[in-house]
Amino acid sequence: MITDLFLRGRGRERMSVTDIQALEDSVEDVRTLGPRQLLVERGREVQNSTLLLEGLMCRYMDDREGHRQIVAFHVPGDFVDLHGFTMKRLDHDIGTLTPVRYGVVPHARLTTVTESWPRLTRLLWFSTLLDAAMHREWIFRLGRLGAEGRVAHMFCELHARMAMIERVTDGSFTLPVTQVDIAEACGLTSVHVNRVLRSLRERNALTFKGGVARILDLKVLETLSEFDPLYLYGSDVELGAG
Amino acid sequence: MITDLFLRGRGRERMSVTDIQALEDSVEDVRTLGPRQLLVERGREVQNSTLLLEGLMCRYMDDREGHRQIVAFHVPGDFVDLHGFTMKRLDHDIGTLTPVRYGVVPHARLTTVTESWPRLTRLLWFSTLLDAAMHREWIFRLGRLGAEGRVAHMFCELHARMAMIERVTDGSFTLPVTQVDIAEACGLTSVHVNRVLRSLRERNALTFKGGVARILDLKVLETLSEFDPLYLYGSDVELGAG
DNA sequence: CGTAACGTTGAAACCTGTCAAGTACGGTGG
DNA sequence: CCACCGTACTTGACAGGTTTCAACGTTACG
CATH class of the missing domain: 2.60.120.10 (Jelly Rolls)
Known part of the structure; x- marks a missing residue:
């Protein structure tokens, strides 16, 4: 299945068969993109979220002089910009590091999920909070480590x-x-x-x-x-x- | 109302009257705590989330030598550890900076919210993603600024x-x-x-x-x-x- | 009025950045 | 097959920002 890696090793077993099916059905299309490409631009309105299936992606912000700060890496199974669902516009850029294959998940379908599948909703929510937890650890890393x-x-x-x-x-x-x-x-x-x-x-x-x-x-x-x-x-x- | 400051200035107007009431009803109790106190300890299982009503709080992680890295400040209206709802255990400590007044929101009530109030659920989700967005900016701040x-x-x-x-x-x-x-x-x-x-x-x-x-x-x-x-x-x- | 926490300042050490030069590697075209 | 090129990697010397260490000043409070 397309969504096989979602939450793999992170409590995927909590998903019921119907949860899995609902998630699988939320993927509208599978696409590919080359390496070093911009997928979502900061500030641009987004209608879909991206489930990474294969390859490496990252999220980053540029400073005034164009120097990049990578704020997150993403590996297969990660919902790269699920936060775009509730935020509508992103505060950072998202790009590929390698060639990637990814699933396109329209926000309209996610809205349906939140209305019909509360447990899956909580798991999707959880997956965005994993990103936040990793962000915190990066703050620690940058603030306290050499x-x-x-x-x-x-x-x-x-x-x-x-x-x-x-x-x-x-x-x-x-x-x-x-x-x-x-x-x-x-x-x-x-x-x-x-x-x-x-x-x-x-x-x-x-x-x-x-x-x-x-x-x-x-x-x-x-x-x-x-x-x-x-x-x-x-x-x-x-x-x-x- | 107790929850008046929640998402104030951040799209609170998207909450309907029933959303507001459902949120208000989710607050079981209001408590106070002195300054420089630990509210939630890293790794400890949590059953409630904390809506900050008055005062300043912060989230932090200590390094091996006990040096603290603050990863977030919280001001009134912030849902300090809403992420505890889906994560169950937190990866960091939460403490007060000043004396605080806060609302106690049992996770059981939040589960009910996710089952009955999809829009409020999305707004709660959104509020946790605001924290993630601030985390990202802190990464940028630490990584790229003097x-x-x-x-x-x-x-x-x-x-x-x-x-x-x-x-x-x-x-x-x-x-x-x-x-x-x-x-x-x-x-x-x-x-x-x-x-x-x-x-x-x-x-x-x-x-x-x-x-x-x-x-x-x-x-x-x-x-x-x-x-x-x-x-x-x-x-x-x-x-x-x- | 003594004490403890917090704030202020200076000098030296240390870590990381900057600048500059050179090497290794993979792909392309002749 | 080899020459060439661009990109990534490597290394050294020096500059600069931040920490460390140490001392002293200030403020709030019992």
Whole structure:
């Protein structure tokens, strides 16, 4: 099914058969888009939301000089701009990092969901709050950690999220981003990200080359970044809104 | 009414009389709490959500050494931990800055709301997404701005939010926080916050003394911090989810 | 009027940014 | 197959912003 990865590893099992069907029916169309493309522009009115099926996307804001701050990464199964449903206009841009395949979910159908499927509604709501929880952790990361901690934290999070959707093999996962992207996410310069990656490599904690991340020592990364996956609300943690 | 400030200045007018009544009825009790108290502890299971009626609260996370990162401020009218409704456990602590008065909203009543009042449900959802939008702006602030920009940004945001609930007189508003609090919100040391505040004062942009902020030149603050209030989704901006 | 919390200031250390140059790699066209 | 090109990555030296450490001033309050 199209929506198979939605909330995978995050309490998807709370969805009933009818919930799953209602969600599946809310997808009007499946489309593709190339890498490094703008999908939704800040301030533009949106009528649909986007369920990412394959590829990597990100949300970002540019400063006055055009320097980008990435505020979120999105992996398959993520409802990238579900918040557009209740907000109508977004306060940031959404773009692709890699080629993507995504489902188009018209807001009209979501309105119907909220009127007929209260539990599914709460789960959709929950999924937008996961984003907020990740935002908070990024605030912590930027506010309290040094460069190494920030980068390590980013890899810890992506490793955990990739694991939930079964994209991690042997501690390795595909992450087709550049060092510039990492810098833009971590509030650093690409030059410094380069130095940090070298340092992490020399600690035998992580390698990142050719768009492939290999976790060598998760414990070291977690210690460096004070990472605690609680905020990802994985299924191993007891959840609410059932 | 108890819930008068909820979504004030943020599209409250979209609430119908019955929505307002349903929300009002969801408040089980009104309580008070002293300053600098913990209201909800990270990881603890929650059964109620908190509608702040009077006073200031904040959400924060501590690092390994006990250094606090404030991830959100809350002013009257804010549903401080509505996300607890669908998340059940919170990933951060919630505490008071000043003495507060707040409404207790049992999750059971919220479940009923989601089953009977789809539009109110969407508005509650929307209110949690406002927090997420503010989180994103804080990420931007920490990732892309220097110390002056961060502090200026914080004051711009609080000024705008206080204005929405009519707590600004003549460019001044009460903000009973210390320089340490500001530092913990902006990812700086209190020593440096002190220097920044002096600098902003010398620019004739802002004074902050004795828990009172006075905006002298909003334009300067907005320029310094690249502040754009779009993300606050004020009523002057067209909104969705009607 | 003493005390504790908060605020203020200076000097030095440290981390990250900036600038500049050079390397590695993959794709394209001859 | 190789020369060429652009993009991404790498490294070094130096500049600059923020932290750290330490001391002192100020204010509120019992």
